[in-house]
Amino acid sequence: MTAGGPTFPGWSPAFQAALDRLAIAAARPPRSHAAGPVTSRVLGRALEFADYRPYTPGDDPKLVDWRAYTRLDRLYLKQYQEERARTIAVLLDGSASLDWGTGSEHKGLFLRQITAALAWIALGRLERIQVWLLQGEGAVRLQTPGSRSGLATLFRTLGELHEAGSLRLDAAVTSAIKQLRGDGPIFLLSDLLDPAWSEALHAIGARGPGNVVLQVLAPDEWDPPLGDEAELQDSETGERRQTRFGLSELRTYRANLDRLLTDVASVSSRLGIRHVALNTGEPLQDVLLKRLPAAGILQ
Amino acid sequence: MTPTLSLDAPAALWLLAALPVILILWMLRPRRPRVRIPSILLWPSSQAERQAARPWQRLRNHPLLWLQLLIAALLALAAAQPFVPSEVVQRQVIVLLDASGSMAARDIQPTRWDAARASVVDLAKSLRPDQTLSILRLDEEPRLLLAGTRDAQQVEVALRDEQPSRGGIDQAAAVALASGLVRGEQSEWVMVGDGTVPPLPEGMAPPSGTRVRFVPIGSPTASNVALAGLTIRPVAAALALQLAIQNAGDQPASGTVQLLAEGERVVASSSFEAQPRDQAYLTWSGIDTGPRWFEARLTSVEPASANHLFSDDHAWATPAQGGSASRVLLVSGGNTFLERVLAIQSGLRVEKISPADSAVLLAQPEAAYALAVFDRQSPGTVASGQGSALYIGGVGGEAFRPGLIAPRPDHPLLRSVDWSEVRVRRAFTMSESSSGWETVVDSDGGPLLSIRTLRQETAPDQPARLRREALLSFDLGDSDLPLRPAFPVLMANLVDWLVPSNQPLEPAIPAGAAATLHAAPLAQALRVEWVVDPDVSEDLAPPWPPRPFHPRTPGVYRVLQEGLQPQPERFVVAEAYAPSEADITPRTPALSGQSGAEALDAAAVLRSVRGGLWPWLLAALLLLSLLEWGVDARGR
Numbered sequence: 001m002t003a004g005g006p007t008f009p010g011w012s013p014a015f016q017a018a019l020d021r022l023a024i025a026a027a028r029p030p031r032s033h034a035a036g037p038v039t040s041r042v043l044g045r046a047l048e049f050a051d052y053r054p055y056t057p058g059d060d061p062k063l064v065d066w067r068a069y070t071r072l073d074r075l076y077l078k079q080y081q082e083e084r085a086r087t088i089a090v091l092l093d094g095s096a097s098l099d100w101g102t103g104s105e106h107k108g109l110f111l112r113q114i115t116a117a118l119a120w121i122a123l124g125r126l127e128r129i130q131v132w133l134l135q136g137e138g139a140v141r142l143q144t145p146g147s148r149s150g151l152a153t154l155f156r157t158l159g160e161l162h163e164a165g166s167l168r169l170d171a172a173v174t175s176a177i178k179q180l181r182g183d184g185p186i187f188l189l190s191d192l193l194d195p196a197w198s199e200a201l202h203a204i205g206a207r208g209p210g211n212v213v214l215q216v217l218a219p220d221e222w223d224p225p226l227g228d229e230a231e232l233q234d235s236e237t238g239e240r241r242q243t244r245f246g247l248s249e250l251r252t253y254r255a256n257l258d259r260l261l262t263d264v265a266s267v268s269s270r271l272g273i274r275h276v277a278l279n280t281g282e283p284l285q286d287v288l289l290k291r292l293p294a295a296g297i298l299q
Numbered sequence: 300m301t302p303t304l305s306l307d308a309p310a311a312l313w314l315l316a317a318l319p320v321i322l323i324l325w326m327l328r329p330r331r332p333r334v335r336i337p338s339i340l341l342w343p344s345s346q347a348e349r350q351a352a353r354p355w356q357r358l359r360n361h362p363l364l365w366l367q368l369l370i371a372a373l374l375a376l377a378a379a380q381p382f383v384p385s386e387v388v389q390r391q392v393i394v395l396l397d398a399s400g401s402m403a404a405r406d407i408q409p410t411r412w413d414a415a416r417a418s419v420v421d422l423a424k425s426l427r428p429d430q431t432l433s434i435l436r437l438d439e440e441p442r443l444l445l446a447g448t449r450d451a452q453q454v455e456v457a458l459r460d461e462q463p464s465r466g467g468i469d470q471a472a473a474v475a476l477a478s479g480l481v482r483g484e485q486s487e488w489v490m491v492g493d494g495t496v497p498p499l500p501e502g503m504a505p506p507s508g509t510r511v512r513f514v515p516i517g518s519p520t521a522s523n524v525a526l527a528g529l530t531i532r533p534v535a536a537a538l539a540l541q542l543a544i545q546n547a548g549d550q551p552a553s554g555t556v557q558l559l560a561e562g563e564r565v566v567a568s569s570s571f572e573a574q575p576r577d578q579a580y581l582t583w584s585g586i587d588t589g590p591r592w593f594e595a596r597l598t599s600v601e602p603a604s605a606n607h608l609f610s611d612d613h614a615w616a617t618p619a620q621g622g623s624a625s626r627v628l629l630v631s632g633g634n635t636f637l638e639r640v641l642a643i644q645s646g647l648r649v650e651k652i653s654p655a656d657s658a659v660l661l662a663q664p665e666a667a668y669a670l671a672v673f674d675r676q677s678p679g680t681v682a683s684g685q686g687s688a689l690y691i692g693g694v695g696g697e698a699f700r701p702g703l704i705a706p707r708p709d710h711p712l713l714r715s716v717d718w719s720e721v722r723v724r725r726a727f728t729m730s731e732s733s734s735g736w737e738t739v740v741d742s743d744g745g746p747l748l749s750i751r752t753l754r755q756e757t758a759p760d761q762p763a764r765l766r767r768e769a770l771l772s773f774d775l776g777d778s779d780l781p782l783r784p785a786f787p788v789l790m791a792n793l794v795d796w797l798v799p800s801n802q803p804l805e806p807a808i809p810a811g812a813a814a815t816l817h818a819a820p821l822a823q824a825l826r827v828e829w830v831v832d833p834d835v836s837e838d839l840a841p842p843w844p845p846r847p848f849h850p851r852t853p854g855v856y857r858v859l860q861e862g863l864q865p866q867p868e869r870f871v872v873a874e875a876y877a878p879s880e881a882d883i884t885p886r887t888p889a890l891s892g893q894s895g896a897e898a899l900d901a902a903a904v905l906r907s908v909r910g911g912l913w914p915w916l917l918a919a920l921l922l923l924s925l926l927e928w929g930v931d932a933r934g935r
């Protein structure tokens with residue numbers, strides 16, 4: 001497959017070409033009835049041979065291996081694994097907490113670029129993709145094309161998107177899942193800076209294994225700088241907290257962050273969710289071409 | 300008694316109101332810059348955050364709070380100008396300021412005198428509001444400089460023009476003056492000086508209950524080399540001079556002394572070496588007799604630390620001043636004893652005349668005699684223009700035979716005169732018209748020896764002069780006095796009193812002291828002038844008798860007597876060397892040792908701190924500020 005069609009702002013042709021060589025790994029076979037590029041567990045008509053089984057009345061005579069009958073004088077049916085289509089769901093955090101960082105380190109932009117890349121890869125593999133924007137307590141499905149030719153609209157929508165407002169992650173994820181059609185993997189793209197992150201992960205984990213959580217944090221969140229006393233204000237809730245960017249406070253913050261990452265990884269592992277924590281300070285190409293393939297999310 | 304802190308500006312303590320203000324500021328919820336972050340989920344909550352809804356917060360026990368309170372308190376204290384008062388406890392403080400010659404020493408810079416003045420000013424600054432300060436200047440003539448003040452500026456003004464004298468201290472006069480000043484009240488005496496104070500006379504002491512303290516001034520290693528005396532004696536046709544050099548220090552000293560004629564021409568220069576606490580002598584011989592006075596000048600001393608007092612580095616001397624002999628007229632019909640005893644008196648040129656010719660001679664104004672001796676002649680025959688008179692016999696009163704002779708003890712005219720073996724066969728009482736006589740030798744019949752001083756008006760435009768008379772109320776032939784050793788001594792004393800010698804009675808005036816210069820009987824005025832600068836002069840008489848001469852500057856002074864022909868040239872030396880001031884080593888004064896006052900703490904009594912406690916407070920503030928900065932930085 002070669003590069004072609006619309007491009008996301010800032011993408012180079014070489015990067016887009018590199019994406020063409022990637023595919024979204026399937027941790028579980030699709031249960032869809034529609035034909036697709038992903039091998040399903042359903043045995044049937046396909047090109048990939050799976051096994052033989054004795055003929056039983058009612059089987060389709062077209063599936064009988066007549067060559068084996070001539071040799072063995074018994075009727076056997078050839079079985080093939082059918083390649084079924086899957087629907088990939090991307091749940092994109094659109095809350096104000098993602099509106100953080102400047103330039104390429106902007107958390108919201110970083111996740112929108114990953115979303116665009118996943119859509120590009122999925123549609124390039126003739127897979128279906130749905131993008132849900134999580135805001136408030138609900139989820140809004142963005143208009144998603146069925147082929148790359150229609151990606152321009154999605155790309156424009158993602159480019160013009162502005163992260164704002166509050167988010168109840170568990171309610172929004174649950175809302176999105178209820179609206180999902182298909183059993184493809186779910187990609188949750190969020191910073192998980194929400195007290196209800198665990199409930200959200202459990203809602204995703206209830207769909208079965210093979211889902212993905214990409215947790216993204218800006219460099220300032222990974223390593224906040226020293227500073228004076230300040231009144232912190234939560235960008236989503238508006239809640240204020242008196243603190244100072246002193247050594248002791250930063251030590252506490254880092255301990256809290258480490259605990260959060262450890263807890264998320266632990267819960268994800270228990271629920272069969274692949275969790276990757278990303279730093280928006282990393283180049284997007286390294287994330288898509290190295291980190292995610294290394295984590296088995298892309299291949 | 301431990302001194303307590305006093306404040307010079309206690310009104311400034313209202314600045315302590317800053318302390319509650321600081322507490323209030325710490326209790327107020329601080330307004331911090333607001334920072335919008337993605338989420339506060341990971342940030343630790345603080346005490347302030349829990350109380351964010353209230354404008355105030357609970358007071359935190361934070362090192363910064365204590366440091367700020369301490370700094371504010373120190374600033375308020377500094378504004379109140381604290382000082383540690385002296386250990387002076389009484390309300391009335393008498394400062395005995397040593398102004399003796401040793402206070403001019405430069406062992407501490409600039410001089411001991413300046414340091415002593417500064418100490419007194421410090422003491423004035425350290426007084427409590429209820430205390431008053433009086434300053435007594437201690438020298439040969441102690442006097443009160445300031446009474447009952449606590450104004451340090453007033454003290455500064457009073458001491459500004461004062462300079463140390465050259466002599467010692469009249470301790471008894473000082474104690475008497477101070478005792479009169481306190482008027483029986485409890486007082487505290489603070490002696491400021493180097494302690495070179497003579498002991499008090501027996502039985503004299505500060506008032507009972509007086510607390511005497513001492514503020515020592517001067518370096519313990521102070522040394523001095525002084526020129527202790529220059530003497531001149533004639534040797535053949537020249538002069539020989541001898542100079543005594545005193546090393547009053549604890550280290551050997553050497554140096555050079557120049558001998559100058561009349562202060563201008565160097566006639567000799569010699570080196571000397573003096574052992575510690577010893578004297579050295581320099582002798583110059585064959586010196587020309589021409590100069591009227593000589594000066595010895597100490598030009599260099601090695602090591603320089605051996606000489607911290609420069610005021611006694613000069614000595615002066617004048618050769619023996621012969622002058623003209625006084626003319627004495629002996630009016631006598633013939634008296635061998637009298638003629639011989641007058642002949643042996645030095646400085647007299649005796650002329651004898653018969654009583655018949657005396658009236659004519661004495662009437663001539665040009666024939667002025669310093670003394671007329673009348674042997675068996677009636678008093679009152681001397682012309683008014685003449686000098687003194689000695690009457691021997693010839694008194695026209697009633698005759699009597701003295702049985703009991705009573706000479707006045709301790710009378711100067713009877714010095715070394717033994718009257719015990721003198722017998723008088725006949726004497727005469729004085730006429731009733733005679734007045735103003737002072738009896739020197741009395742008897743049961745009447746006075747035997749009398750003297751008087753007459754004030755004699757010469758002319759309306761001329762000042763009055765004094766005329767001295769002595770009267771022996773018996774003829775020498777009526778007693779055995781001429782045969783006794785008392786006779787020449789008595790006559791010498793009488794002649795000395797009647798005709799003051801041309802030599803000054805005080806050949807040298809001790810440093811810092813005053814002396815009475817006697818004038819010739821015919822002198823109409825007495826004046827002294829400094830040979831270095833004749834404009835520095837002083838009229839001593841009239842009025843008669845001359846007032847004491849108190850030279851302000853050591854050196855040689857010319858004594859001028861107006862009305863004498865020829866004008867005698869006399870010099871008097873005001874010495875720079877004071878034996879009591881040569882040893883400038885500070886010591887503990889013996890003031891309280893003989894008194895009933897409290898024991899003297901000679902080491903460190905005055906605890907006043909120059910300029911108050913400002914330097915210490917500022918240093919503490921600086922350190923606290925650094926500490927606060929450190930605590931604040933570490934807290935980040």
